Amino acid sequence: MLFNQLLLNGIIAGSIYALIAIGFTVIYRTVKFFNLAHGIVYTAGAYFAYTLTISLHLNIILSFFLSIFFAALLGIAIDRCVYYPLRRKSASNMIFLLASFGVFIFLQNLIQLIYGAQILTIRTGPVKEGHHFLGAVITDIQILILVVSSLLLVILWMFIKKSKLGKAMRAVSDDPIAASVVGINPERIIMTSFAIGSALAGAAGILISYETNIEPTMGFSAILKGIIASIIGGIGSIPGAVLGAFFLGLAENLGIWKISAGWKDAIAFAILIIFLLIRPWGFLGVRTEKKSL
Amino acid sequence: MEYILHILVIAGIYIILTLSLNLIVGYTGLPALGHAAFSCIGAYASSLLALNAGLSPWIGLLTGACAAALAGIAIGYPAVRLKGDYLALATFGLGVIVYSIAKNWVSLTRGPMGLPGIPGFSVFGFQFSGIWSYLLLVLVFVAITIFIISRIVNSPFGRVLLSIREDEIASESLGKDTTKYKLLVFIIGAFFAGIAGSLYSHYITFIDPSSFTLMESITILLMVIFGGMGRISGSIVGAIILVVFPELLRFLGMPSSIAAPMRQMIYGLLLVFLMIKRPQGIMGLYRFK
Numbered sequence: 001m002l003f004n005q006l007l008l009n010g011i012i013a014g015s016i017y018a019l020i021a022i023g024f025t026v027i028y029r030t031v032k033f034f035n036l037a038h039g040i041v042y043t044a045g046a047y048f049a050y051t052l053t054i055s056l057h058l059n060i061i062l063s064f065f066l067s068i069f070f071a072a073l074l075g076i077a078i079d080r081c082v083y084y085p086l087r088r089k090s091a092s093n094m095i096f097l098l099a100s101f102g103v104f105i106f107l108q109n110l111i112q113l114i115y116g117a118q119i120l121t122i123r124t125g126p127v128k129e130g131h132h133f134l135g136a137v138i139t140d141i142q143i144l145i146l147v148v149s150s151l152l153l154v155i156l157w158m159f160i161k162k163s164k165l166g167k168a169m170r171a172v173s174d175d176p177i178a179a180s181v182v183g184i185n186p187e188r189i190i191m192t193s194f195a196i197g198s199a200l201a202g203a204a205g206i207l208i209s210y211e212t213n214i215e216p217t218m219g220f221s222a223i224l225k226g227i228i229a230s231i232i233g234g235i236g237s238i239p240g241a242v243l244g245a246f247f248l249g250l251a252e253n254l255g256i257w258k259i260s261a262g263w264k265d266a267i268a269f270a271i272l273i274i275f276l277l278i279r280p281w282g283f284l285g286v287r288t289e290k291k292s293l
Numbered sequence: 294m295e296y297i298l299h300i301l302v303i304a305g306i307y308i309i310l311t312l313s314l315n316l317i318v319g320y321t322g323l324p325a326l327g328h329a330a331f332s333c334i335g336a337y338a339s340s341l342l343a344l345n346a347g348l349s350p351w352i353g354l355l356t357g358a359c360a361a362a363l364a365g366i367a368i369g370y371p372a373v374r375l376k377g378d379y380l381a382l383a384t385f386g387l388g389v390i391v392y393s394i395a396k397n398w399v400s401l402t403r404g405p406m407g408l409p410g411i412p413g414f415s416v417f418g419f420q421f422s423g424i425w426s427y428l429l430l431v432l433v434f435v436a437i438t439i440f441i442i443s444r445i446v447n448s449p450f451g452r453v454l455l456s457i458r459e460d461e462i463a464s465e466s467l468g469k470d471t472t473k474y475k476l477l478v479f480i481i482g483a484f485f486a487g488i489a490g491s492l493y494s495h496y497i498t499f500i501d502p503s504s505f506t507l508m509e510s511i512t513i514l515l516m517v518i519f520g521g522m523g524r525i526s527g528s529i530v531g532a533i534i535l536v537v538f539p540e541l542l543r544f545l546g547m548p549s550s551i552a553a554p555m556r557q558m559i560y561g562l563l564l565v566f567l568m569i570k571r572p573q574g575i576m577g578l579y580r581f582k
Contacts (some may be wrong), residue, residue, distance in 0.1 A: 033378070111560040
């Protein structure tokens, strides 16, 4: 029975990781660097939801969509203020990575300055008992997380595969120069990918804020899980990111069956390092020359 | 006065950390993001020996440095096989793993409760109690570190490191076993970081895992980049400025609940600014490729 509960927890964690990992991957595909600032967009999503729902007493559905919108705007703003100047200088990946980490540190502490370091909660009213399901307990909010995240995944998949903009994004991802030759503006595509990726991260942050407490430091572990999921799934592959996210969520939660919960992050990184050493292209990635790693 | 001397002791410890990281990052071009892990191991090994086995802090210092060097092998072994972003991420991860061990292996490290009452250094029965004597002790170690690291980087060994940084394939084609060199650099860097961790623990007399977080690693990296990659004088300047400058916030009368996030915000902003305007730092000779 404990096994079923951990399995369920793993799937719920996996669906949150999947949203973050896919947002990260959408951005990675067009800009090709590890955008750590993605994690702070996740945190910001949760705090936007808190501000709109608790401080401004907005309707919860309205504040959900508004928060996603603000998260997307934040992603675009970070791109324009920080990454755009770096792109014009054609900076190296490592410089992008460190700059994105700088953004992360700055915004995390800004949030801490505004809201304080203590945990906040959006939940109003009493905690309801969950539904019993195959010996495991699942709450209404957890069902909501599963439904909304699968819905978002399907919408994103349709968008990338079917829409014209989605096809343009794939074109820029494969070959930015060839894409600009056929009249696709790469800057516009990059902006679109930041908007979509950040909206997904924001959605993940908002969903988790309904489920647990929020705090300014929550984004750090989240983005690391997102990156790890993307790498073990095969960097740049959207189905890979989903697969990696569920694998990671399950491995972490089943791992704590035997060892204590404090080791979750360490388990995630141990998995990453094993993958980097023996299968750096991940589950579904394209096998590349070792030198290009 | 006491306070200024305290800041100088802390600055001295950071100089050792920054120099040892500069050897890895600035001279060899390996973007390692988990340097606090090594000082964590040095600090815990040294303190645990002093507290549980009653050994002299001097033995602890040496054991701590050697333990950190061993961790350098363990961390460097997977890390040097990776490149660029992936190396950064792997060292990041190893930093998280070491932090988790310090936090969760409660029976050994007492976890988040930390280790109080770590004894200070003594020489021939003379206890280093005053802050002046500690400053002297730290300065001696800073001098030793500067001497050894400048000898390393100006030696034939150091020239191989620079060649790995500039063009790894070219140095491989000259018959240099670059993996071995990179691993050695990790070991040396870890050794000095272990010394710094041990000095810190015996000076503050209390350690807990929160002194060795990833933010700490990033702060050390920021000192390296800010001062200048691949420059010894740069590391000294970078460490001193970034230790002293945030302390000025206290003089503006900010309560620590505001000063602490303010300081980190400045660090974050500085990192972004440096990456956009001057990725090699104020007097650096290298930028990340």
